[in-house]
Amino acid sequence: MTVFLVIIVLALLAVTGWQISKIFELSKSPDADTSQVANNKDNENQGKLMMGFAVFLYLLMFYCFWTFTNVTLPDAASEHGGKYDNLMLISMLLIMFVQIVTQALLHYFAYKYRGEAGKKALFYADNDKLEFIWTIIPVITLAGLIIYGLFTWTDIMSVNEDEDPLVVELYAQQFSWTARYAGEDNTLGEANVRFIEGTNTLGVDKEDSYAQDDKVVRELHLPVNRPVLFKLRSQDVLHSAYFPHFRAQMNVVPGMITQFGFTPTVTTEEMRNNGDIVDKVERINDIRRENGDDSYEFDYFLLCNKICGQAHYNMQMKVIVESEADYEAWLAEQATFGESMSEE
Amino acid sequence: MSAVVNAPAHDHHEDHGHHHKQTFISKYIFSFDHKMVAKQFLITGLLMGIVGIGMSILFRIQLAWPEQSFAIFEALLGKWAPDGVMTPNIYLALVTIHGTIMVFFVLTAGLSGTFSNLLIPLQIGARDMASGFMNMLSYWLFFLACVIMLCSLFVEAGPASSGWTIYPPLSALPQAIGGSGMGMTLWLVSMALFIASQLLGGINYIVTVINLRTKGMSMTRLPLTIWAFFVTAILGLVSFPVLLSAALLLIMDRSFGTSFFLSDIFLDGEVLSHHGGSPVLFEHLFWFLGHPEVYIVILPALGITSEVVATNSRKPIFGYRAMIASILAIGFLSTIVWGHHMFVSGMNPFLGSVFTFTTLLIAIPSAVKAFNYITTLWKGNLQMNPGMLFSIGLVSTFITGGLTGIILGDSTLDINVHDTYFVVAHFHLVMGISALYGLFAGVYHWYPKMFGRMMNKNLGYIHFWVTAVGAYGVFFPMHFLGMAGLPRRYYTNTAFPYFDDLADINVIVTVCAIITALVQLVFIYNFFASMFYGKKATMNPWKSNTLEWTTPVEHIHGNWPGELPVVYRWAYDYSKTNSDGEYVITGQDYVPQNIPMQENEEDLHH
Ligand code: HEM
Ligand SMILES: [Cu+2]
Ligand SMILES: [Cu+2]
Numbered sequence: 020m021t022v023f024l025v026i027i028v029l030a031l032l033a034v035t036g037w038q039i040s041k042i043f044e045l046s047k048s049p050d051a052d053t054s055q056v057a058n059n060k061d062n063e064n065q066g067k068l069m070m071g072f073a074v075f076l077y078l079l080m081f082y083c084f085w086t087f088t089n090v091t092l093p094d095a096a097s098e099h100g101g102k103y104d105n106l107m108l109i110s111m112l113l114i115m116f117v118q119i120v121t122q123a124l125l126h127y128f129a130y131k132y133r134g135e136a137g138k139k140a141l142f143y144a145d146n147d148k149l150e151f152i153w154t155i156i157p158v159i160t161l162a163g164l165i166i167y168g169l170f171t172w173t174d175i176m177s178v179n180e181d182e183d184p185l186v187v188e189l190y191a192q193q194f195s196w197t198a199r200y201a202g203e204d205n206t207l208g209e210a211n212v213r214f215i216e217g218t219n220t221l222g223v224d225k226e227d228s229y230a231q232d233d234k235v236v237r238e239l240h241l242p243v244n245r246p247v248l249f250k251l252r253s254q255d256v257l258h259s260a261y262f263p264h265f266r267a268q269m270n271v272v273p274g275m276i277t278q279f280g281f282t283p284t285v286t287t288e289e290m291r292n293n294g295d296i297v298d299k300v301e302r303i304n305d306i307r308r309e310n311g312d313d314s315y316e317f318d319y320f321l322l323c324n325k326i327c328g329q330a331h332y333n334m335q336m337k338v339i340v341e342s343e344a345d346y347e348a349w350l351a352e353q354a355t356f357g358e359s360m361s362e363e
Numbered sequence: 364m365s366a367v368v369n370a371p372a373h374d375h376h377e378d379h380g381h382h383h384k385q386t387f388i389s390k391y392i393f394s395f396d397h398k399m400v401a402k403q404f405l406i407t408g409l410l411m412g413i414v415g416i417g418m419s420i421l422f423r424i425q426l427a428w429p430e431q432s433f434a435i436f437e438a439l440l441g442k443w444a445p446d447g448v449m450t451p452n453i454y455l456a457l458v459t460i461h462g463t464i465m466v467f468f469v470l471t472a473g474l475s476g477t478f479s480n481l482l483i484p485l486q487i488g489a490r491d492m493a494s495g496f497m498n499m500l501s502y503w504l505f506f507l508a509c510v511i512m513l514c515s516l517f518v519e520a521g522p523a524s525s526g527w528t529i530y531p532p533l534s535a536l537p538q539a540i541g542g543s544g545m546g547m548t549l550w551l552v553s554m555a556l557f558i559a560s561q562l563l564g565g566i567n568y569i570v571t572v573i574n575l576r577t578k579g580m581s582m583t584r585l586p587l588t589i590w591a592f593f594v595t596a597i598l599g600l601v602s603f604p605v606l607l608s609a610a611l612l613l614i615m616d617r618s619f620g621t622s623f624f625l626s627d628i629f630l631d632g633e634v635l636s637h638h639g640g641s642p643v644l645f646e647h648l649f650w651f652l653g654h655p656e657v658y659i660v661i662l663p664a665l666g667i668t669s670e671v672v673a674t675n676s677r678k679p680i681f682g683y684r685a686m687i688a689s690i691l692a693i694g695f696l697s698t699i700v701w702g703h704h705m706f707v708s709g710m711n712p713f714l715g716s717v718f719t720f721t722t723l724l725i726a727i728p729s730a731v732k733a734f735n736y737i738t739t740l741w742k743g744n745l746q747m748n749p750g751m752l753f754s755i756g757l758v759s760t761f762i763t764g765g766l767t768g769i770i771l772g773d774s775t776l777d778i779n780v781h782d783t784y785f786v787v788a789h790f791h792l793v794m795g796i797s798a799l800y801g802l803f804a805g806v807y808h809w810y811p812k813m814f815g816r817m818m819n820k821n822l823g824y825i826h827f828w829v830t831a832v833g834a835y836g837v838f839f840p841m842h843f844l845g846m847a848g849l850p851r852r853y854y855t856n857t858a859f860p861y862f863d864d865l866a867d868i869n870v871i872v873t874v875c876a877i878i879t880a881l882v883q884l885v886f887i888y889n890f891f892a893s894m895f896y897g898k899k900a901t902m903n904p905w906k907s908n909t910l911e912w913t914t915p916v917e918h919i920h921g922n923w924p925g926e927l928p929v930v931y932r933w934a935y936d937y938s939k940t941n942s943d944g945e946y947v948i949t950g951q952d953y954v955p956q957n958i959p960m961q962e963n964e965e966d967l968h969h
Contacts, residue, residue, distance in 0.1 A: 053898055054817070054898065054904070055817035055818065055819060055820045055897075055898050055904075056746075056748060056817075056820070056904055056905065057746050057747045057748045057751075057820065061747055061748075061820065061824075062745065062746060062747045064747075065747035065752060065824065066745065066747060068828060069755065072828075072831060072832075075832060075835075076759075076835060079835055079836070079839055080839065083839055083840055083842075083843060087840060087843035087868060088843070090843060090844075090846075090847045090864055090865055090868070091843060091846040091847050092779075092846065092847060092848050102775075103775060103776070103778070103779065106773070106775055106776060107770070107776055110769060110770050110773065110776060111770075113769075114766040114767065114769055114770070117762075117766060118762065118763060118766055121733065121734075121737065121762050122759060122762065122763075124737050125736075125737050125740070125755065125758055125759055125762070126755075126759070128737060128740040128741050128743075129740060129745060129755050132676075132740060132741065132742060132743045132744065132745050133745050133747060134677070134743075134744045134745045134746045134747065135744065138744045139744065139938060139940075139952070140676060140677040140678045140742060140743045140744040140937065140938040140952070141678065141741075141742035141743075141938070142678065142679060142937070142938050142939045142940060142967075143678065143679070143681065143738075143741070143742065144679040144680075144681065144682075144683065144935065144967065145681070145682055145683070145684075146681075146682075149738070150682050150685050150731070150734075150735075153730070153731065153734045154727060154730075154731055157726060157727050157730045157731075158727060161723045161724075161726055161727065161769075164723065164769065164773065165719060165720055165723050165773075168719060168773040168774065168775045168776070169716050169719060169720075169774075169775075171775040172712065172715060172716060172719070172774045172775045173712070173716065175775065175778070176712035176715070177712070192629075193539065193630075211627060212627045212628065212629035212634050213627075213634050215629050215634070222629070254627075254628070254629045254630075255532065255536075255539060255628055255629060255630050256531075256532045256533040256536070256539050257530055257532070257533065257642055259707065259781075259782065261782075261848075261850065263779060263848030264848075266778060266779045267778065267779075268707050268778050268779060268781055268782075269707050269709065270707055270708045270709050272641070272642055272643060272708070272709045273532060273625070273626060273627055273628050273642065274625070274626025274627045274628075274639075274640065274641060274642070275626075275641065275643070275709060277709035279707075299864060302864045303860060303861070303863045303864050306863050306864060306866065307860065307863060312860070315860040315861075315863070317861070320859065320861065322850065322859070323850075324781070324782045324783070324850045325530075325782060326455065326525060326526045326530075326533065326852040327533060327539075328533060328539055328540045329450075329451040329452050329455065329540060329854075330451065331451075331455075331852060331853065331854070332451065332852075332853040332854040332855055332856070332858055333858035335858065335859065
């Protein structure tokens with residue numbers, strides 16, 4: 020309710036401002052300039068405001084980077100993520116540099132050359148050299164970025180079969196995720212929505228011998244430092260498998276199997292002790308205590324990042340990265356597809 | 364047909380007698396006159412804008428104070444907000460319709476519909492559009508599209524809710540989301556009409572620019588506004604039909620059981636018969652329009668800015684030919700970058716590389732334009748009229764938003780920010796806010812031409828400064844939400860405790876959004892009040908060079924009472940001096956296009 024009051028107050032403030040300006044206008048002396056074209060005084064004031072605005076913009080940017088950087092994602096928890104973060108950092112520095120220079124020039128010129136009756140502007144229509152320079156500089160910088168980016172991209176997107184990645188299917192439906200491990204043979208059994216029946220909710224082909232050792236689970240466990248290859252399948256609409264901490268994302272498309280591979284390098288336990296995460300969790304728990312929610316412990320998660328229906332906002336799965344031994348132990352406890360089908 | 368409409372205009376102005384008796388209907392409603400059609404587009408666009416921005420305020424309130432009860436929700440959303448708490452479905456519907464309205468109805472039709480119609484004939488020296496009839500038809504199809512879109516808000520199962528990109532299968536299957544029933548059907552019908560309206564308008568703009576330029580108005584003497592509208596119209600003609608075909612195929616999938624976009628679907632306990640289609644195909648078709656569309660939105664705004672900045676700087680636009688080259692390059696490149704919306708769609712990663720390349724290429728002409736605007740200000744004599752402020756604001760937001768495009772256009776970096784709030788921040792700055800500033804700049808600048816009166820400048824200043832501060836306050840912090848990994852189109856982030864510490868940012872963003880939206884009321888007031896109480900405009904209030912300012916303040920059919928003006932120079936002879944340092948025309952720092960070359964004037968440009 021306080022919230023609502025705040026809004027009303029703000030609304031009233033705005034209306035007041037508007038009314039004041041109207042009164043201000045009505046009360047202007049009759050000999051004031053009423054042409055509604057900017058005069059010397061306007062140019063003077065607005066030019067200065069431009070400079071003021073530049074100051075505002077720089078303060079805003081500074082404030083945002085200063086106070087909001089701590090909400091952004093921690094260092095990547097995957098092998099390619101390091102390269103991603105690096106490229107991001109370089110691009111960010113570059114664009115912030117350009118931003119700072121160009122906004123300064125724009126607003127400074129707006130202030131410096133604010134008009135004055137009788138002043139002469141410079142007739143300056145062209146300068147081939149100047150234009151060449153500022154065409155060629157972006158060309159060179161962008162070429163650098165493109166080349167760096169494309170190498171990284173190819174690297175990330177090409178799956179190296181020699182590394183013998185762990186194959187896991189992520190199965191999306193409104194509004195949940197299921198994972199299917201490929202089992203001993205590391206090969207997923209065939210599947211199609213037309214096989215969905217009873218407890219076989221993923222539509223795995225019961226006849227397929229590769230399917231028998233598959234393991235269907237609701238929580239994703241990954242061994243640290245081992246490449247994983249996700250095969251993505253959806254039973255209804257588009258979804259997107261997004262692992263923000265691992266810098267990984269791929270859409271899940273009904274009718275086709277898409278894939279994305281990465282190697283997790285930081286276990287859940289290690290991430291919980293990461294300085295940034297410790298701070299973040301502390302802040303979150305302060306907020307939660309205030310709101311009377313139970314306390315929170317960090318876990319990786321997979322979330323849906325393609326609008327998929329009414330509960331799109333809550334389509335998630337817990338992800339646990341652990342040692343190879345812990346992972347094997349956990350996996351051994353899970354029933355195989357063959358077992359769970361024969362139970363029926 | 365064009366000749367039929369144009370010729371009479373010629374004739375009956377010779378005798379200075381009065382035009383045929385115009386009835387109320389033929390003058391204000393089914394008008395053929397481009398100036399009236401422009402006003403119709405503008406006012407309809409503004410009204411749609413009020414609806415669209417109002418919606419964004421509603422869902423921003425939900426994001427800042429999730430799942431709380433608000434009387435305003437109960438009042439406006441009715442059954443969609445039981446006890447005043449917004450439901451997830453209506454959240455998605457609001458986002459969808461907000462996006463659709465802002466992109467198509469406000470910034471495509473409202474912006475280029477208004478100014479192409481108003482300025483093309485006036486600035487090239489033509490009596491009207493090539494076909495006044497098609498022009499009228501274009502407006503009324505647009506109007507119908509608006510009405511249908513608004514009606515769709517009231518259907519039983521809710522309006523379209525699958526995002527403005529309407530990706531199937533979500534948009535194809537009412538079982539998947541309520542809004543994909545009747546709501547989606549109406550959305551598609553409305554958009555089909557909208558596309559027809561755009562095509563009629565576009566053909567008209569192109570033909571008019573090519574055929575009806577007055578004597579002396581060569582292509583390289585055209586004001587940059589016209590170049591921008593011209594290329595925009597071509598882009599629309601190339602890309603809108605593709606959206607239409609996507610929509611038609613979607614309609615077939617929805618209603619006639621075809622499988623263009625659908626395959627292997629299990630919903631509500633049954634397998635659907637669709638087989639063999641691909642949603643990725645739809646994405647290709649959609650973005651083949653979708654990306655040019657963002658340039659359809661921004662190019663006219665940039666054209667308007669070029670004109671307004673040059674006039675108010677009292678200087679020629681810097682690098683006129685480079686500006687034309689940039690517009691052409693942007694126009695061409697914008698048709699081959701659509702894949703940057705699909706890096707993680709499941710398409711072949713090699714294609715991703717190609718689209719990264721073309722996308723970063725398009726940054727070059729965009730950068731050139733930004734630099735040229737900044738140089739135009741340099742050593743100018745800047746007249747800080749409201750239109751000028753909005754133009755400078757546009758350059759600022761265009762740079763800020765454009766720079767983050769370098770991150771999104773890089774396939775690698777897009778992996779982790781795709782579909783997050785980083786994208787929302789990016790496109791609102793570079794397309795939404797920039798184009799809106801272009802629209803405002805245009806309205807303040809050409810209001811005297813449209814309504815024969817001046818808008819109040821002080822209200823204009825208030826409008827600009829609050830909007831400028833507010834818009835950055837909304838969209839700059841939003842980047843950080845994206846970098847925290849927060850997806851867009853989430854009804855609430857409370858399902859993830861991990862995002863709890865974003866609550867503060869969300870509140871800041873919403874408060875700024877509310878303030879910004881409220882200050883638009885100042886503009887609306889100024890706009891409508893000035894029609895009646897504004898100061899009467901003079902013929903050329905901004906001392907501008909272009910031909911529209913040589914027409915009388917009172918609108919007449921056919922634009923110029925006598926002969927059409929003849930053009931002797933380009934549009935940018937501001938502050939041009941002779942070798943002795945005196946202005947070309949003594950005591951006047953501008954030389955309109957219809958003034959012949961003066962004695963001992965140097966021919967610097969065409
Ligand atoms: C006060 C002004 C505005 C505010 C506060 C605002 C806010 C937002 C927000 C927060 C979203 C994302 C919602 C979500 O993903 O859950 C959104 C979506 C969108 N907005 Fe705006 N917006 C404003 C003006 C505009 C303008 C001027 C445009 C014109 C281009 C625009 C176009 C869009 C589009 C295309 C979407 C995407 C819709 C979708 O996801 O389907 N908005 N807006
Ligand atoms: Cu989903
Ligand atoms: Cu694009």
